[in-house]
Amino acid sequence: MKTVITATEPNVKSLMDQRFGRCKYFCVLDDEKDEISFVKNGNENAIGGAGTQTAENIISLGVNRVISGDFGPKAKELLDKYNVQLIKITEEQKSIEEIISSMK
Numbered sequence: 001m002k003t004v005i006t007a008t009e010p011n012v013k014s015l016m017d018q019r020f021g022r023c024k025y026f027c028v029l030d031d032e033k034d035e036i037s038f039v040k041n042g043n044e045n046a047i048g049g050a051g052t053q054t055a056e057n058i059i060s061l062g063v064n065r066v067i068s069g070d071f072g073p074k075a076k077e078l079l080d081k082y083n084v085q086l087i088k089i090t091e092e093q094k095s096i097e098e099i100i101s102s103m104k
Contacts, residue, residue, distance in 0.1 A: 003029040003103070004058055005096055006068040010038035012097040016089060018069030021051030027096050028061065029103075036100075051075030058084065067099060 006023035008015045017023035026039045043050040043057070051072035058066060058079065065085040069092070079086055089099065 001031045001065065002061065002063045003031075003065040003067065004061070004063045005029070005099055006041075006066075007038065007096050010040070012036065012095070012100065014096055015092075016067070016069065016094050016096060016099060018092060020066070020068040020071045021054045021075055022046070023054075023068065026058070026061075028063070029100065049074075052078060055079050 005027040006017040006020055007025040007027045008017045010025050012027070017025070022044050023041050024044055026041060028037045028039060041054060043053045046053060052074045055075040055078040059082050063084060065087065066079065067087045067089060069089060071079070071086055071088070076086060
């Protein structure tokens with residue numbers, strides 16, 4: 001299973017980014033390979049449609065679950081269509097490391 005956590009910086013000590021479509025980075029957890037990697041979100045500064053474009057990128061990565069602070073309606077609809085589980089965390093000061101630890 002692959003999980004994405006929206007991140008403010010490309011390391012596990014960083015905070016989760018509350019924004020989905022305009023997050024700075026994705027922390028990609030691959031359970032099968034037992035790997036953690038970070039991917040820059042190219043839609044951070046998009047003029048419009050950032051949520052939908054980001055959702056398309058997530059789907060192309062083969063992700064099964066996304067953890068973020070919020071999801072726009074169009075992004076949510078697209079991710080739901082591809083059976084990507086959405087987990088919303090509203091705590092603003094939650095680190096990537098804390099989220100990963102709580103998943104185990």
